[in-house]
Amino acid sequence: xxxxxxxxxxxxxxxxxxxxxxxxxxxxxxxxxxxxxxxxxxxxxxxxxxxxxxxxxxxxxxxxxxxxxxxxxxxxxxxxxxxxxxxxxxxxxxxxxxxxxxxxxxxxxxxxxxxxxxxxxxxxxxxxxxxxxxxxxxxxxxxxxxxxxxxxxxxxxxxxxxxxxxxxxxxxxxxxxxxxxxxxx
Numbered sequence: 001x002x003x004x005x006x007x008x009x010x011x012x013x014x015x016x017x018x019x020x021x022x023x024x025x026x027x028x029x030x031x032x033x034x035x036x037x038x039x040x041x042x043x044x045x046x047x048x049x050x051x052x053x054x055x056x057x058x059x060x061x062x063x064x065x066x067x068x069x070x071x072x073x074x075x076x077x078x079x080x081x082x083x084x085x086x087x088x089x090x091x092x093x094x095x096x097x098x099x100x101x102x103x104x105x106x107x108x109x110x111x112x113x114x115x116x117x118x119x120x121x122x123x124x125x126x127x128x129x130x131x132x133x134x135x136x137x138x139x140x141x142x143x144x145x146x147x148x149x150x151x152x153x154x155x156x157x158x159x160x161x162x163x164x165x166x167x168x169x170x171x172x173x174x175x176x177x178x179x180x181x182x183x184x185x
Contacts, residue, residue, distance in 0.1 A: 066090060070164070070184040071097065073146075075177050080146070080166030081184065082135045088122040089137055090160045093144070098182040101144070103173075109149030111170055113179070118142045119158075127155035133163040146170055 066086035071094070073080040084090045101113040121139050130136055134147045140156040146163065148170040 066094070069094065071161075071181055072184045073166075073179050073181050075173075075179045078166065078169050080169065081164045082161045083164050084135075084161040085159060087124070087158070087160075089119050089124055089158045092119045093137065093160055094183070098180060100178060100180045102176050102178050103146070104176045105174065106145070109147060109151050111146045111148070111173070112138070112141075112143045113145075114141065114143040121158065124158045127153060128157045128159050129153045130157060130159065133167045134159055135161045135163055 066084050069084045069086075071082050071084060073082065084094060096115075096117060096119075099115075101115070103111040103113045106112045119137050119139070119142075124139070128136070130145075130147045130151050132147055132149060136145050136147070137143070137158045137160055138145055138154070138156055139158060144160070145157075146167075148167055
């Protein structure tokens with residue numbers, strides 16, 4: 001290989017590394033900290049939302065406040081209860097219920113299921129750093145996920161809610177499993 005070719009490749013590699021590093025540090029600043037912070041990717045402005053405010057959004061089709069909204073995931077008479085966060089993606093998910101989906105294990109830290117219909121990513125952060133018990137939507141793949149292990153920062157991951165009970169049951173399920181997800185009265 002000639003010197004010019006090597007320098008061109010090295011220059012491309014350095015530039016892409018620089019751009020990736022800049023984007024990652026900016027994402028981490030927007031993601032870490034308060035779960036009530038959403039970023040607008042087109043302007044990178046941080047907008048705080050108060051989950052206790054009654055919001056009248058056209059996206060939620062009559063559901064004005066998701067402060068105490070829970071869903072039930074049922075598999076083989078076992079129940080997992082999830083409290084949903086108040087954001088456009090969670091409201092979009094809630095509007096699709098009830099659903100029956102098949103979950104499978106992914107990387108020994110989460111159970112995932114691809115949805116038939118993608119959820120909105122309106123006003124969503126560019127990513128998040130999930131923890132055990134998080135219920136989330138991974139927008140690049142169009143799947144919902146239940147975290148039972150630790151995971152690092154993930155671009156495109158939108159937290160939908162938090163598992164209130166039953167997270168310990170997830171780790172012990174090894175095979176694919178069907179789950180009915182429904183609104184909890």
